[in-house]
Amino acid sequence: MIITGKYPQLRLRRNRKQAWTRRLLEETNLSCNDLIMPIFVMEGKNKIQTIKNMPGIKRYSINNLGKIIDKAIKNGIPMVSIFPYMNQKLKNLNGSESLNEDNLVCKSIRYIKDRYKNQIGIMTDVALDPYTSHGHDGILENNYVNNDKTVEILCKQSLLQAQMGCDVIAPSDMMDGRVGQIRKILDKNNLELVQILSYAVKFASNYYGPFREAIGSRKNLKNDKKDYQMDYKNKKEALREVSLDIKEGADIVMVKPGLPYLDIISSIKKEFKIPVFAYQVSGEYSLIMNGIKRKIINDDAILESLISFKRAGCSAIVTYFAYQLASVLK
Numbered sequence: 001m002i003i004t005g006k007y008p009q010l011r012l013r014r015n016r017k018q019a020w021t022r023r024l025l026e027e028t029n030l031s032c033n034d035l036i037m038p039i040f041v042m043e044g045k046n047k048i049q050t051i052k053n054m055p056g057i058k059r060y061s062i063n064n065l066g067k068i069i070d071k072a073i074k075n076g077i078p079m080v081s082i083f084p085y086m087n088q089k090l091k092n093l094n095g096s097e098s099l100n101e102d103n104l105v106c107k108s109i110r111y112i113k114d115r116y117k118n119q120i121g122i123m124t125d126v127a128l129d130p131y132t133s134h135g136h137d138g139i140l141e142n143n144y145v146n147n148d149k150t151v152e153i154l155c156k157q158s159l160l161q162a163q164m165g166c167d168v169i170a171p172s173d174m175m176d177g178r179v180g181q182i183r184k185i186l187d188k189n190n191l192e193l194v195q196i197l198s199y200a201v202k203f204a205s206n207y208y209g210p211f212r213e214a215i216g217s218r219k220n221l222k223n224d225k226k227d228y229q230m231d232y233k234n235k236k237e238a239l240r241e242v243s244l245d246i247k248e249g250a251d252i253v254m255v256k257p258g259l260p261y262l263d264i265i266s267s268i269k270k271e272f273k274i275p276v277f278a279y280q281v282s283g284e285y286s287l288i289m290n291g292i293k294r295k296i297i298n299d300d301a302i303l304e305s306l307i308s309f310k311r312a313g314c315s316a317i318v319t320y321f322a323y324q325l326a327s328v329l330k
């Protein structure tokens, strides 16, 4: 219980008077251990490309991955998340390139594991959107993503990524039942220690634009993803999604996007005690960066946004700010 007194004896500002007392009284903080760094990979050799609306974020060809991973390790980042920028020619209706063991993601996993062993964790997205010509996360049938057929492919995609050495499998597709099926196939193949980080609560959001540009799926996608990703008006449904994923065997759950959904993070934490991550998505990044670049807001806004996730109860945050923040925090 909070004991309340009365002004003028009680003055909360006393505790805020100097920097040192403010430091003593901090309730939360952010360290490099809390950051997951997304990395975009592309085909080719010696390539580094900038990405529209994501200042500071680049695509790397595999032989250049070392440049960014070295930095991540040096700055104490525990895990990276790999996203592929796919050649349009490799995309088709069923996203079959997702099951090619020499696809960009598989090659990246092998490259990183070979070079760095367990110095840094690897997380990979499980979903078909980088690989489909229509940009949806699954198999389209009569303009509707078929759940069970998609789950079958997602299981194969998960198994493949885990066999390549991926540590954390992160289904981001929002199909029903996929976490349980993925757990099953991993266990059957002696991969019972591979973690599942479920994008349990993923909203059909307006903040994904720059990411779709970054992985080259923006033009492919003709409509929205509202019949599989969640309606942002709903919170009880979000908790229901989480409880199902926990029953199916998720080790960690994620909420995405981040800042508009702090209430959901905090409720999950209260109700389930499971580790919760947030994904501060591309649109959130672009907005804050744009504000800083135009001097509308101060660059401390970055820290303010990330601390809010910690306050809400997150263990870690997938964020494009990992690049610039890690060195500061270290």
Ligand code: PBG
Residues within 6 Å of the ligand: 125, 126, 127, 128, 129, 137, 172, 173, 207, 208, 209, 210, 211, 212, 225, 280, 281, 282, 283
């Ligand atoms: C797709 C996926 C998306 C993001 C991560 N995985 C976009 C989408 O659902 O269309 C978005 C990340 C971001 O905006 O930074 N499975």
